[in-house]
Amino acid sequence: MDYKSVGVDIDAGNELVSRIRGMAQRTFTSGVLSDIGSFGGLFRPDLSETTDPVLVSSADGVGTKLKVAFLAGRHATVGVDLVNHCVNDILVQGAKPLFFMDYLATGRLSPAVTAEVVGGIASGCVDNGCALLGGETAEMPGFYADGEYDLAGFVVGLVDRQSVIDGRRIEPGDQLIGLPSNGLHTNGYSLARHIVFDSLGLGVDDAIKELGGSPADLLLTPHRSYLRSIGSALSGTSCVVKGLAHITGGGLTDNLPRVLPTGTAAEIDRSTWVPLPIFRFLQDRGALTDDEVFRTFNMGIGMVAVCSPEHTRGLLSCLEDAGEDGALVIGRVIPGGGIVSYI
Numbered sequence: 001m002d003y004k005s006v007g008v009d010i011d012a013g014n015e016l017v018s019r020i021r022g023m024a025q026r027t028f029t030s031g032v033l034s035d036i037g038s039f040g041g042l043f044r045p046d047l048s049e050t051t052d053p054v055l056v057s058s059a060d061g062v063g064t065k066l067k068v069a070f071l072a073g074r075h076a077t078v079g080v081d082l083v084n085h086c087v088n089d090i091l092v093q094g095a096k097p098l099f100f101m102d103y104l105a106t107g108r109l110s111p112a113v114t115a116e117v118v119g120g121i122a123s124g125c126v127d128n129g130c131a132l133l134g135g136e137t138a139e140m141p142g143f144y145a146d147g148e149y150d151l152a153g154f155v156v157g158l159v160d161r162q163s164v165i166d167g168r169r170i171e172p173g174d175q176l177i178g179l180p181s182n183g184l185h186t187n188g189y190s191l192a193r194h195i196v197f198d199s200l201g202l203g204v205d206d207a208i209k210e211l212g213g214s215p216a217d218l219l220l221t222p223h224r225s226y227l228r229s230i231g232s233a234l235s236g237t238s239c240v241v242k243g244l245a246h247i248t249g250g251g252l253t254d255n256l257p258r259v260l261p262t263g264t265a266a267e268i269d270r271s272t273w274v275p276l277p278i279f280r281f282l283q284d285r286g287a288l289t290d291d292e293v294f295r296t297f298n299m300g301i302g303m304v305a306v307c308s309p310e311h312t313r314g315l316l317s318c319l320e321d322a323g324e325d326g327a328l329v330i331g332r333v334i335p336g337g338g339i340v341s342y343i
Contacts, residue, residue, distance in 0.1 A: 016137060019115040023122040027132040031098065034133070041133035043099050045158055052161035056095035059154035060085050064189040065219070070148055071197075071204040072216035075113050078151060079120025080127075081186050084225035085248070086155040087128045088303065091230055092244035092259070094165040095157030097130035102153040104137045107144035117151065128227050130155065163234070167243035167259035167306070170333055174242060175312045176256075176266060178330035179229065179319070181302030183221035183278060187249045188297040192219060195286040211277055218278050226303045232322035233305070233315055241315065243306035253295040256304060257338045265336025269343050272330045275300040294342065301330065 021036045033042035047053050062078050062085075069078050079102075087097050102121050104114060114137060125132045135153070144150070184192060196202050196215050204216045211218055226246075234241060243259040256266045279300060283293045293299060307315050312329060319327040 016109065016111040016114050019111060020118045020122075023115070023119050024132040024134075027122050027125040027130070029098075029129070029131045032131045032133060036134060038134065041099065041101065043131065043133055043156075045098055047158075050158065050160040054095075054159050054161045054164060056090040056093050056157045056159055057154060058086050058089035059152065060089065060186075061150065061152040062186055064193060065184075065186050066149070066151060067193060068189065068204065068216065068219045072220060074216060074220055075116040076120040076123075077220050077222045079117050079122070080124040081120075081223040082151055082153045083121055083124025083128060083130075083155070084223045085186050086153060087124075087130070087157075087225050087227055088223075088246045089248075090155055090157040091227055092165065092246050092303075093159065094163050094234060094244075095159040096227065096231060097128055097155050097157040099131040099133040100125050100153060100155045101133055102135035102151070104135070104149055104151050105140055105144065106138070106149035107141050107146060109137065109139040114149075117149075121153070124225070128225055130157075165234075165241060165244055168261055169242045170259070170261055170264060170306050172264060172333050172335045173309060174306050174333040175309055175329050176268070176331040176333065177305045177307065177312065177315060177319075177327055178273065178301040179226055179303040179305070179324060180273075180326040181247070181276070181298045181300055182224050183276065184219065185223040185248065185298055185302060187251075189219070191286070191288075191296055192282055195282055200285055208281070211281055224302055226324075229319050229322040229324035229327075230303065230305070233318040240311045241305050241307055245304045245306075247298040247302050247304060251293075251295045251297055251299065252301060252304070253291075253340050256340050259306065260333070260338050262338070263335060264333050265338055266331060266340045267334050267343060268331040268340060272328060273300060290342070304330070306333065 024036045031043045062081050069075055122132050205214045245255045245259045247255050279297055
């Protein structure tokens with residue numbers, strides 16, 4: 001008896017490390033002081049442009065979107081999902097990412113599949129200007145079904161304390177500016193999969209004519225990063241952002257209240273934008289109520305920025321200059337008890 005006979009292949013793990021070392025190295029920034037394979041990752045942040053530096057961190061996973069990747073045999077995009085989701089989570093407090101680390105656990109290690117996943121993570125890190133500082137791959141036979149894995153990660157970013165966005169200055173009359181999503185991002189997949197695969201009986205590569213693609217194409221669209229557009233807006237002197245909300249699990253209904261101070265609420269005008277066709281498809285085929293879809297999916301709005309009315313035009317202009325196509329006012333802040341209402 002040996003370790004390999006019970007399902008753990010150390011040689012496969014070593015092969016994987018050699019495959020991903022180059023992927024990670026292309027993400028390295030000037031702050032990286034260690035290489036892949038160290039017990040810990042070393043990073044020296046550049047604090048020259050901050051007077052009171054604050055570290056901001058967040059951890060998340062990809063969730064059951066992974067089930068679609070397993071069915072489709074497509075593994076490159078879920079790594080991008082993971083990085084972008086985490087980057088957006090610290091962006092809402094004004095932070096820019098420094099480095100990222102991942103954790104992948106599987107029942108039987110496939111160096112090819114895992115390298116594809118890590119390749120997506122590396123691409124996400126390059127796009128967001130952060131280093132893939134390290135990670136962990138765990139082979140746990142009997143714990144995961146064959147061909148399946150779980151994926152999680154965390155990001156560490158930096159913001160000057162005077163630039164932290166915490167929503168405390170938000171007040172009634174402020175405007176809510178919605179930035180478009182490009183799909184489900186990484187939330188609502190348990191319900192979406194039930195509708196598409198269980199209720200409708202569709203295969204992962206079947207054509208959905210009214211949507212112009214297959215379930216794999218539509219459900220594996222990567223989660224957007226808003227760093228480039230929001231980061232540009234935050235650095236603009238004419239763009240004053242009071243609060244940001246990343247629209248993830250819970251939709252607009254549950255995420256906007258997370259940035260609203262006591263005594264305020266949000267009013268959303270649903271007529272200001274048209275939800276992406278995938279959301280209407282899921283609502284119609286699943287016979288979902290409006291309350292349900294707006295609390296489960298992002299409905300085409302992936303990030304919301306809050307600003308004073310006098311700064312609305314300037315913020316929209318900054319977003320447009322940064323390449324953000326389709327940002328628009330979707331509502332306002334009103335007096336209330338921290339809830340979101342729709343008109």
